[in-house]
Amino acid sequence: MANTLHLGASSLTGKSVNALVEETFGKSEFPLALRLTNNTPRNLVFPDIRAELKPNFSAPDNQIEVTFKDHAQLTRFASDVDSLSELNQWGDAMALDALDGGQLDEVTAKVPAGGKGQKKAATEPKSPANTVADDASNIDKK
Numbered sequence: 001m002a003n004t005l006h007l008g009a010s011s012l013t014g015k016s017v018n019a020l021v022e023e024t025f026g027k028s029e030f031p032l033a034l035r036l037t038n039n040t041p042r043n044l045v046f047p048d049i050r051a052e053l054k055p056n057f058s059a060p061d062n063q064i065e066v067t068f069k070d071h072a073q074l075t076r077f078a079s080d081v082d083s084l085s086e087l088n089q090w091g092d093a094m095a096l097d098a099l100d101g102g103q104l105d106e107v108t109a110k111v112p113a114g115g116k117g118q119k120k121a122a123t124e125p126k127s128p129a130n131t132v133a134d135d136a137s138n139i140d141k142k
Contacts, residue, residue, distance in 0.1 A: 003024050003025065003028075003097070003098040004024075004095060004096065004097045004098070005020055005021065005024040005025070005095070005096040006039075006092050006094070006095050006096075007020070007078055007081045007082065007085065007092075007093055007094045007095075007096065008082075008085045008090050008091040008092045008093050008094075009082065009085035009086045009088075009089060009090055009091060009093075010082055010085075010086065011086060012085075012089065012090075012091040013091060017078040017079060017081070017082040018075060018078065018079070020078070021074060021075055021078045024096075025071075025074060025096075025098070026071075028098070030068060030069060030070045030071060030074075031067045031068060031069050031070075032067065032068045032074065032098070033065060033066070033067045033068075033098075033099040034065070034066055034067075034068065034074075034096045034097060034098055034099065035063055035064070035065050035096070035097040035099060036051060036053060036063065036064050036065075036066055036094060036095070036096055037053075037062060037063045037094065037095040037096075037097070038053035038054065038055065038056055038062040038063070038093075038094060039056050039062075039090075039092050039093055039094060039095060040055065040056060040084075040088070040090055040093050040094075041055050041056060041057065042055055042088075043055060044084070044094075046077060046080060048073065048076060048077065048080075049066050049068065049073065049077055050066075051064050051066050052064075065099065081093055081094045
């Protein structure tokens, strides 16, 4: 059975995010693999876990699978979500779903920790020499 935790503004839900994390994932073994789903209308970036999530209307890019190395990292992440939710008055900002066995599957394990957005960044950048040549070719000569 998969554990699911919905995080939002504590003032709207009436529950502390730390208590919710402890209740849902307190007895889990770490590292713990979770699927994060962004339920907000904004891009969210969490550098600590190297996750970038698109808005809720950009499915399936609003989901990413992340491995939390310890309970402290998961608690910091939940606190960050709570802070963002309080500022924006989001009652259900993020859903955290435990993956089967707490480990990422083979396909997901091959995706870098940065998620789906990293695939685009993996393309080879232009060398500085090519950039100058490209810029020079765009200048109109009289």
